[in-house]
Amino acid sequence: MNRVAVTGLGVVSSIGTGVVEYAAGLRAGRSGARPISAFDTNGFAHSVGCEVVGFEPERWITRQPVENLGRAAQFSVAAARMAVADAGLTNPGRAMVCLGTTDGGGDAGERIAEHVVRGNDIPAELPRRVPAATLPIAVARELELSDVDLSTVATACAAGNYAIGNGFDAIAAGDVDVALCGGADAMCRMTFTGFYRLRAIDPECCRPFDVNRQGILTGEGAGVLVLEPLDKAKARGARIYAEVLGYGLNCDAAHPVAPDQNSVAECMRLALDESGVTPDQVDLIAAHGTGTKANDTTECGAILDVFGAAPPRTVSVKSMLGHTMGAASALSAIACALAIKDGFIPPTTNHVETDPACGIDCVPNEAVDADLRVVQNNALAFGGNNSVVLFGRHS
Amino acid sequence: MTRVMISGWSALSPFGHGRTAFADGVRRGAPVALTSTKDDWAAAKARVVPDFDIVEQLGRKGTGSMDRASAFAVATLRALQRDEDGSVAANPRTGVVLGTTSGSTRTQFEFTRDSLTRRKPFFVNPAQMPFALMNSASAQCAMWHGLTGPNSTLAAGRTSMPAVLRYATRLLRTGRASSVFAGAVEEHSGARELLEHGQTLGEGCVLLFLQTAEAGNPAALAEVVASDTTFRDGDPRRALTMSLRRVGVPADEVWGLALSATEPELSETEDEATGEVLGQRAAFRPGRLIGDTGAVSGAFGLAALLAHAETDADARGRLAVATSVERDGTAGCVVLRLVGSARGER
Numbered sequence: 071m072n073r074v075a076v077t078g079l080g081v082v083s084s085i086g087t088g089v090v091e092y093a094a095g096l097r098a099g100r101s102g103a104r105p106i107s108a109f110d111t112n113g114f115a116h117s118v119g120c121e122v123v124g125f126e127p128e129r130w131i132t133r134q135p136v137e138n139l140g141r142a143a144q145f146s147v148a149a150a151r152m153a154v155a156d157a158g159l160t161n162p163g164r165a166m167v168c169l170g171t172t173d174g175g176g177d178a179g180e181r182i183a184e185h186v187v188r189g190n191d192i193p194a195e196l197p198r199r200v201p202a203a204t205l206p207i208a209v210a211r212e213l214e215l216s217d218v219d220l221s222t223v224a225t226a227c228a229a230g231n232y233a234i235g236n237g238f239d240a241i242a243a244g245d246v247d248v249a250l251c252g253g254a255d256a257m258c259r260m261t262f263t264g265f266y267r268l269r270a271i272d273p274e275c276c277r278p279f280d281v282n283r284q285g286i287l288t289g290e291g292a293g294v295l296v297l298e299p300l301d302k303a304k305a306r307g308a309r310i311y312a313e314v315l316g317y318g319l320n321c322d323a324a325h326p327v328a329p330d331q332n333s334v335a336e337c338m339r340l341a342l343d344e345s346g347v348t349p350d351q352v353d354l355i356a357a358h359g360t361g362t363k364a365n366d367t368t369e370c371g372a373i374l375d376v377f378g379a380a381p382p383r384t385v386s387v388k389s390m391l392g393h394t395m396g397a398a399s400a401l402s403a404i405a406c407a408l409a410i411k412d413g414f415i416p417p418t419t420n421h422v423e424t425d426p427a428c429g430i431d432c433v434p435n436e437a438v439d440a441d442l443r444v445v446q447n448n449a450l451a452f453g454g455n456n457s458v459v460l461f462g463r464h465s
Numbered sequence: 466m467t468r469v470m471i472s473g474w475s476a477l478s479p480f481g482h483g484r485t486a487f488a489d490g491v492r493r494g495a496p497v498a499l500t501s502t503k504d505d506w507a508a509a510k511a512r513v514v515p516d517f518d519i520v521e522q523l524g525r526k527g528t529g530s531m532d533r534a535s536a537f538a539v540a541t542l543r544a545l546q547r548d549e550d551g552s553v554a555a556n557p558r559t560g561v562v563l564g565t566t567s568g569s570t571r572t573q574f575e576f577t578r579d580s581l582t583r584r585k586p587f588f589v590n591p592a593q594m595p596f597a598l599m600n601s602a603s604a605q606c607a608m609w610h611g612l613t614g615p616n617s618t619l620a621a622g623r624t625s626m627p628a629v630l631r632y633a634t635r636l637l638r639t640g641r642a643s644s645v646f647a648g649a650v651e652e653h654s655g656a657r658e659l660l661e662h663g664q665t666l667g668e669g670c671v672l673l674f675l676q677t678a679e680a681g682n683p684a685a686l687a688e689v690v691a692s693d694t695t696f697r698d699g700d701p702r703r704a705l706t707m708s709l710r711r712v713g714v715p716a717d718e719v720w721g722l723a724l725s726a727t728e729p730e731l732s733e734t735e736d737e738a739t740g741e742v743l744g745q746r747a748a749f750r751p752g753r754l755i756g757d758t759g760a761v762s763g764a765f766g767l768a769a770l771l772a773h774a775e776t777d778a779d780a781r782g783r784l785a786v787a788t789s790v791e792r793d794g795t796a797g798c799v800v801l802r803l804v805g806s807a808r809g810e811r
Contacts, residue, residue, distance in 0.1 A: 111586075112586070113585050113586040113587070114586060114587060171620070172598065172599075174567060174599065174620060175567075176567075176573060179567070179570065179573055179574065179577075179660075180573075180577045182574075182659060182660075183506075183573075183574040183577040183578055183581075183656075184577065184581055186505075186506060186574075186659070187577075187578050187581050187582060192659065197659065197660045197661075200567055200570075200660055201566055201567055201620065201622055201660075202567060202599065202620035203566075203620050203621055203622045203624075203791075203795070204793075207696065207793055207794075207795065210696050210698070211698050214698075215696070216695075216696065216697050216698070216707075217695060217707065218695060218696050219631075219694060219695065220694065220696050220795060221619055221621060221628050221632065221694075222619060222620040222621065223617060223618070223619060223620075224565065224568070224598075224599035224600055224618040224619065224620040225600045225616070225617055225618055226598050226599070226600045232617060236632065236635070239635045239639050240635070242639075243635070243638070243639075259577060259580060260573065260576055260577060260580075260594075260597060263576070263580045263586060263587055263589055264576070264589065264591060264594040264597075266587045267587045267588075267589050267591045268591050268594075319560075319614075319615035319616075319617070319636075319641055320613055320614065320615065320616075321560075321561075321604070321607040321612065321613050321614065321615070321616035322607075322613070323607040323608050323610075323611050323612055323613045323616075324608065325608075326595035326604065326605075326608065327594070327595055333613065451600065452594075452595050452598055452600070452604070453595060453598065453600045453601065453603070453604025453605075453607075453616070454604060454607065454608070454616070455600055455604060455616050455617070
């Protein structure tokens with residue numbers, strides 16, 4: 071079995087595009103929150119989200135018509151190209167592209183539905199943008215990858231971690247030489263409206279673990295990690311951000327939207343066991359940390375169950391990025407890799423008073439320097455799809 | 466390498482409910498009659514699963530907002546557990562892996578329509594939301610059947626079967642799952658008609674029960690020898706020949722071939738590619754009988770092979786190949802070694 075290294079990172083996010091800008095954003099506690107412009111927000115009392123602004127698809131997409139790609143596919147291409155360049159990969163060999171997403175091209179689907187509702191013709195390019203499978207295909211086309219294993223993992227808001235896990239297994243088993251893994255999603259009306267209806271959208275900002283938290287902000291973006299066998303990465307002199315130590319997968323098999331504390335705890339234990347790590351060796355948890363009442367208490371309860379009364383510091387990058395759905399755990403995983411490499415803990419921003427029901431140190435508002443050996447990345451999804459990935463420092 | 470075995474399967478198809486209805490239908494070889502359908506999105510003629518009312522099938526609890534695809538999957542999994550008479554036994558590490566194209570397009574479109582047309586844009590049905598997500602069918606399978614193992618959804622469209630089997634095989638070989646319900650599901654609706662290219666659409670669900678070849682596991686119908694996908698931009702023919710060559714199918718050992726494309730041009734491509742690698746041979750084409758079932762098209766090919774093998778002694782010990790192609794240049798194949806007419810062996 072190969073050990074698995076993270077050697078490249080690519081990011082499109084509301085707090086910065088490119089790994090350097092993203093890392094600076096995490097350190098500074100930058101906020102991606104701004105009024106939503108992706109769809110008509112008339113009739114909603116509030117509509118703040120974390121949109122990517124100033125994205126120039128033409129900069130990244132040169133080998134296919136831009137209009138054939140939905141926004142999530144465009145983000146995917148950009149993040150993948152950045153990740154490959156960051157890794158200094160010239161000849162990827164037998165490759166895998168595995169991307170997670172919640173909505174795929176669902177934003178194009180919404181436009182189709184709207185044209186029908188208003189009695190208009192459907193523009194020909196819209197149906198082409200809908201299938202979620204277009205995300206990795208667009209990447210493969212742009213990178214001119216042939217002989218490539220493409221897949222789209224559609225496990226909602228945990229999809230990024232699922233994709234990283236799949237890449238980890240493929241590299242470990244020697245099925246592929248390089249895996250481009252991560253997740254992408256674009257702002258869409260459906261997610262915003264659904265969470266709004268559930269009163270789970272915060273009117274101003276996302277404040278995970280805070281006693282006055284009011285919910286998520288919907289966001290968008292993409293994160294792609296390059297995974298390679300550790301030996302090969304070392305042999306070619308690649309920069310190694312971190313090692314993927316292992317991961318856990320399970321399913322609540324209980325409620326469609328409410329997370330289950332025992333099941334989430336079990337998923338963390340699976341990840342720790344596989345990684346050969348004991349709870350006391352974990353230096354930081356990047357939580358799913360959506361900022362909803364239910365998520366944060368349940369997730370923290372599970373953390374306390376696994377780690378005891380003094381758990382590692384536990385942060386949520388969603389305080390800065392909003393909930394980027396299928397991209398969320400990929401962007402969080404990239405934050406983990408950067409935290410290990412650069413020796414810092416990204417803060418949980420917008421924080422005033424920690425909810426006693428959470429009972430964790432969320433590193434409020436200011437990044438801190440830290441020597442991190444093992445970092446855990448949590449992801450929970452509607453449907454009870456849990457996935458936890460562990461990253462370790464390569465020394 | 467750990468061997469992965471199929472120890473049972475079931476299907477909901479335009480031929481009817483359950484494995485036997487599908488097996489009888491493909492053996493008879495007559496196309497299912499077209500049904501006129503109409504909803505708020507489009508009118509169409511399609512080959513649909515007959516007599517499938519969600520509440521009749523699953524009861525009222527938890528089904529008020531359920532999409533048809535999720536109901537198909539939950540019902541198919543139930544049938545698989547019942548049909549197989551104890552050989553399909555789940556435990557807490559049993560997983561579910563399902564293929565889809567875009568989930569329930571109809572649920573997504575209805576949710577959007579409600580937001581656009583009601584007095585307030587947020588007067589939507591929140592209970593509908595989990596069913597609008599692509600992971601709904603696999604998550605519902607877990608909820609209804611208490612399956613707490615890895616639960617995953619791959620949006621691979623028409624190449625779902627090889628993609629799902631490759632993923633499920635990884636889960637078994639790494640020990641992440643003790644067994645896996647693996648398959649694909651697709652529902653028909655006017656909303657889905659708006660996204661497709663004018664083929665006669667079908668719908669349904671196929672689920673296989675996968676286990677490793679460990680001692681103590683029940684007798685298997687077939688071994689999954691290979692599952693592979695690849696991509697050649699805009700060249701599905703080349704992609705499929707590459708995939709078949711990579712898995713290395715010895716042509717003289719092949720007993721049966723199932724092709725999945727229904728669109729004439731793509732069907733020709735699939736014929737040419739398989740002919741080039743495996744030689745010209747007769748093939749099962751369930752899509753011509755049940756319509757373009759999207760993500761399930763490859764799984765129905767596999768199910769057709771398993772159904773025909775049941776009644777053909779020549780199949781024993783030989784290979785069955787099911788292929789998948791998509792116009793964009795993704796393609797893949799699944800290769801099974803048929804253990805024999807296992808129905809008789811039990």
